[in-house]
Amino acid sequence: MTGWKAKRFWKDATVAEGPGGWHVLLDSRPVRTPAKAPMDLPTEAMARAVAEEWAAQEVDIDPRAMPVTRSANSAIDRVHPQHDEVAAMLAAYAETDLLCHRAESPEALARRQAEGWDPLLDWAAEVFGARLWATAGILPVAQPEASLARLHDVVRQTDAFRLAALHDLVTLSGSLVLGLAVSHGRLEPAEAWGLSRIDEDWQIEQWGEDEEASEAAARKLEQFLHADRFWKLASQG
Template sequence: MTGATGPAIDASTGAVTRRVWREAVHEPDGDGYRIMLDRQPLRVAGGEPLRVMSEMLARAVAQEWSEAGGAPGGVFGPDSLALTRLAATRQQRVAPDRRPVIETLLGYAGSDLLSYRAGDPQALVECQAAAWQPWLDWCANRHAARLPVVGGVMPVAPMADAVGALARALEAQDDAGLTALGVLVPTLGSLVLGLAVADGALDATEAVRLALLDEQYQLEQWGPDDETLERHAAVLRDTREAARFLLLSRQEGQEGTRMTDIAAITERWLIAGRVQGVGYRAWLAQEARILELSGWVRNLGDGRVEALLRGPADALARLRDASRQGPPAARVDAVEAEPWDDDDAGPTESGRFSHGPTVPGPLSRRAVSGQPPVAEPE
């Protein structure tokens, strides 16, 4: 609803389902920036205009509203407004009173994921120690907070000096840092990992890998299920959104970019081995969605699997390494990856990854953008 006082939108929840504006831009507002929808300020719950302190974040928030719903009359959900929700949380809940946020986050010191280790199997015990102990050591060195390591799940309270050190680390965070930590810490189950991301010592994707180490071990033993993979994708999405909010909040004078647009490249993969009839397509599609890659995967008539993937170079490299093992029932003999021109890719929907039916042969470079991929026999 738009009136003389501006759009009546609750930016803290993204409670908008239908687009009623044509243009979204950012503009200076004192020592910060505000978002304008058809020249009226975007307002948070309570009626005050949403203000952000970083121009880079202001551009990105305006971009969210430019894309939401596509055009006037379009329908969209709150997932389209991740940065807006975080910016409103900072303004309404964190900046006015930081103490409750710090106290809530500090409560995770006694239940930090990295402190609680399995007693068996030995492979998991060794994996946890190798992956988690370096970050407990980092916390001790960086923040003078040494958390205990215990076996099992019975809670063990950290020493008072460690709690005090972590409290000081949280108090040193700016409002944007506390806002991001309010998502990172409960999502990852670890105050240590959250602080490492907020301090720039750990990237979001690696933090999620560490947080899901136990569950990933179980998936490798018993095979994936849709519910678990969907939850893992949500953990990665929420972690990346919080990390991106923090990055944008702390940088000035640069164009905002989506995490999935950084170093975006396209590759075509051909995977050989026992990769059909073992859930390889479904596994690859789920892993690609977790990493927010675009593209598709399909079976070939000669027994191979073909995939076309687009996304950040580091995400493609991570999935390429994992694809050499694949799901538990697969046996991968080779993964051939080559750069691929977008004009040769055929139609792919940005931000979506699908798996399709079997085709006789792999994609040809004679394919024309906007036309179905051409299969060429071998």
């Protein structure tokens, strides 16, 4: 027995501005989220991206081909109702940020980490007043409480749509600093992804590539690039 699939029922997907923001209309019917909430979008650019995804559906509706729609649904149904909890979870990454944990050896790897990561820690200290300290070895380093508080404020002030994007930028890279560097325009997403992969790329150079691990990394990179796109769509007028 085959599973039921939702079918295309509309002719045109258009956008319109109304109460609460921008809306996507399937003919005259506004799109709603899986939780039946109004899909009130923050920008015309995001609304048009969502409309393009709906317009591209043919007979069966394939949610996998609708990444912007999925992210918008997540922002409305999941992030908005628990905004402060999501913000606190992401801010906590600063306590053990990837960029702060360095290899003791070999020297070449430690040097590569320092060259790639130190400028970003300096950037966070300058832009946010949040100095984080690096350490070598397996023992964690206690980060300054004032720095953690400032970073928490930065994240908490992010609206639900951009917080949904920041969630993926941070969790996929393992670094709040990298996520903020991408969202604030300090780094291009591909460069940030490469910096998050210094340890893995070093291992590949030493021992060769594992096909399964490479495929998983490629999927994560695609998600990372989408998160950057979603942030930008949420920020465009």
